[in-house]
Amino acid sequence: MTDTIRHVPPEPVSPEVVPETLEADFYGFQADLTPLEQEKAVQIRAFLEREVRPIANDYWDRAEFPHQIIQPIADLGLFGMQIAETAQFENSSVFRGWVALEIGRVDASTATFVGVQSGLSMNAIALGGSPQQRETWLPPMSRGELIGAFALTEPLSGSDSARGLRTTAERRGDTWVLNGAKRWIGNATFADVVVVWARDVADHQVKGFLVRRGTAGFTSSKIQGKQALRIVQNADIELVDVEVAEADRLPEIRSFDDVATVLRLTRAGVAWQATGVAIGAYEAALQYTAHREQFGKSLVSYQLVQDRLAQCLGNITACIALCMQVSRMEDEDRQSHAHAALAKAFTTTRMREVVAWCRELLGGNGITLEGGVARYFADAEALYSLEGTRDMSNLIVGRDITGVSAFV
Template sequence: MTFTSPVPTTAGTTTGTPTGPTTGPTTGPAVLDADFYGFQDLLTPREQEAVLAVREFMEREVRPLADDYWERAECPVHLFKPFAELGTVGAAWPECAPFESSAVFRGWIGMELARVDSSFCTFVGVSSGLAMSAIGLGGSPEQRAQWLPPMASGDVIGAFGLTEPLSGSDTAKGLRTTATRHGDTWTLHGAKRWIGNATFADVVVVWAKDTDDDQVKGFLVRKGTPGFTATKIERKQSLRIVQNADIVLDGVEVAEADRLQRIDRFRDVAQVLRVTRDGVSWQALGTMVGAYEAAVAYTRQREQFGHPIASYQLIQDKLATAYANVTASFAMCVRVAQLQDAGTQRDAHAAMAKSFVTTRMRETVALCREACGGNGITLDTGVARYFADAEAVYTFEGTRDMNNLIVGREITGHAAFV
């Protein structure tokens, strides 16, 4: 059976009568079933209008091609500019924000992307989240004015080069890429790994240690710079649409004007990671929502022993647990975003959300795949892609263990990092 994943159109279904359509929609529903407690009501009318526009774009433009691009491990780069034209890229920055928005809204947009395709969410988020946040938080006013508007419009795609082949969780002290200054020019040597968008990005934010003071600095490396090579990482089984790359920096020269002027040490980099860690929590939530919706739709249609399997207790138990995980994760994501808006968010707030939500995501996608039985391992049921992509989301922006150690430091006052 070829299965088209439908999307429920009303919120909080509590009766035994299915409310969703039996074929995939061409536009998104006004309200998500998965938003059981009605968190969308916290958004302003203008924000809700923008959310619906993104939801419709994802249903119309991304969902029909997501499985095929995922299977081929190719990225629909051509959709970045049409998506950017919706006006939600760069919404956090005054240089390019179409209207004043909340952190809840900005997180919600990431959830909407991941709800349809977590890979597309990562593709967009690397440029609009990691790269733009690095420039927005670490750049001078001139750098912000130069880069943020064209990135928000989709004319420039960014990448973010922090992780290295031998440095992941220990990046704060273990960074091996170096930067040496010669007058108004810096020379970069080193390597990076798992850098999304790097094979086609117009600009890559590269983090390197200054050989003079041993502090981390940020550099804007433009596409085509001599000495910079990016090679696509092959044979991935998660986030296959994302074009992760191994980068080699062999005597790459960068002008002082392209050094991020407000980044002087790793603590400055951590400000960027705190913001983007929130985004990963919303992405994990969206991955859960997508898997949950697909599982509900499939179990309503699939019949065994003369009845839809959704009518059986064991299936309902799995779906109810998934629903609770989604609802609890919504609550945590929303509250952490509110703390960000209030200026009271701490590292441990973001770390707890990332750890908790991604853990719940891992459980939820497994339950949803299980509810679909053997058909759950095929792309046709709509669950398998979320199940596979969850593994990468679970890992990046700090593993569960590392984020829990950040929370542990907050609790005890003692840093347990080696």
Template sequence: MSDTTLTQLAPLASDFYGYESLLSDQEKSVLAELRQYLEAEVRPLVNDYWARAEFPTQIIQKLADLKLFGMPWDETKPFENSAVFRGWVALELARVDASVATFVGVQNGLTMGSIAVCGSPEQRAEWLPRLASGELIGAFGLTEPLSGSDSAQGLRTVATRDGDDWILNGSKRWIGNATFSDITVIWAKSTEDGQVKGFVVPTSTPGYTAAKIENKQALRIVQNADITLENVRVPESNRLQNGNSFRDTAKVLRLTRAEVAWAAVGNSIGAYEAALKYASERVQFGKTIASHQLVQDLLVKSLGNITASLGMVVRVSQLLDEGTQRDEHASLAKSFTTSRMRETVGYAREILGGNGIVLDYDVARYFADAEALYSYEGTREMNTLIVGRSITGQAAFV
């Protein structure tokens, strides 16, 4: 999009303090185009796909055309954009559907982020443009059936050197996009030095299998899978050359954790907007319930949660732009915003009464999806301990 055809961004009423004003004109234009597309083409689909636990693959190419994949990475970014803008993108996606936001986060932040942060220049050149264009779909394989919060030490998937190749054996769980990904970044512990290393694994490799996790009651559109690795042979050229310990893996997670906090704010806004619309239309005792004091109290509490959370995520992204963001900054934002999100979607469900548990009014979807956002990319407890270590100087993880 050229500067002469900038699309006007109408401010969100739920952005009560006007944080969108911090964006550049170019960023506002791209955000406006994204918002228009999501409202016109994605929102009408999501309840049906959520109910069926299927992913609307027809939206992938448009998301790629909007340059949502690869925004932070030099080889692919369409213009200079800020971390605050990238956060707003996550918010806009989650405001319509948290599953779509998660899909983009896995493709852009976790998969492409792993290659951008831990890959060699040659690996970046090979994989990032194809992921950015949507030619390839990526997944990020860290969590395991018996290893989640303790991934730094508890990984059981192993990588054994065999000449110019590596042999991977183990299993992964809760891997988003993995039922239809073309490549998956697998993190495994080397049997040589005991350090965690990353590998770009084409999903067509013999010994690699992915089975969809059924019966989820949150983020049902996200295609999570259990991955099994049985003597999967990967060439040394596919080992991420700068991913040589879990400290390197953590660099990727540091960049993506704050965007999960932004998505939590987006999910809160989606629920709040749906509840406000409902309250403005639903008549009880001869007038709309929006005119009742108790309903207004719930709406104002929701807006307060959203506004406080927005202030936090804006600042943590500014710190990233300034190069001063630390792990504890992102962890506090993720812990706080997801906790406030849980409260906010509860208020929205309360406002809708019985209608809050059916998909027709959207709130039931936001309510359920909040539980997944609350847990992934570090539980509240783990993020609390990261912040606690920072402020006390004492580690209390075990």
């Protein structure tokens, strides 16, 4: 005989009842934020519940980007919070990480979009640009008027970008000519400016260039058939004799070491984002198991379910603790590449466990968007690999603790 089944799909939290703290923040880490930061966190949470959660599954299913959320995100001050001339309020690295957690908790694609705009594109200009470039690009990007992309990964070069970058830059007077290809470039289908990384044929060093939308020889095409982060508009880029003025070269980028500095900062952000994804899946599983009945009682009344939920919460708590400390180290200017790499590798691995356990708790409903976990489950696979795979991140840590590089 078939047992009685009752399933109530997760519903968005009403903005009027947005909690002051997250239930998954079991040890109360949010209390370490300043009062202003805590207030902002609740505002961001309310926006996400009101504007993003209700549409996330639909846009994910259609693999389209909801452009209507860009302006509200900018109005909240989430673009360029880490940059002096664009920060709308005083904030810490810990808070910026918490924002990535909050966004990832609702939608990893939206968190990735913000990370590309603010963490990669704007950081590259802030750290590598001239005063004029900073003045030209950063304020309108912070207001959401201009969108950026960050073109490093190539069809044949990902983890080995430091040595294997194939896109070339050749200087001809006051003009640089770029040739090559890029892949997996987020925002590139609609970006106003793309930070393109290319190897100078003269000195073989990696340099950065600001390529404006509509530049001759620059084409981008949306990658089709993606099964993770489907809202993110990733593109293949081709550069055929693309001419860029010397004035659009980032003058403070002299080698890949400078590029790595940008990646270090964003890698820690991905660790926070992954923690948010784990929380989102956990919350959906907790709500599902509380409402689903099997053998005459709710799933949460069973020991094995409670054990699995506790395992999820343990992973989440460990990830938040690690992220808090790595961000404190950034605030204190003592965060290293290895610190960021360990945070990214650890949190994405724990996230992967959590989303798998949560999908398991939902049974067959775990593979439907309506079940509330499937989107997190799929998106986790992308976060596990981007911004440095687990293996490459651990090798960065291994080099630091042994003094021996195991890179080929």
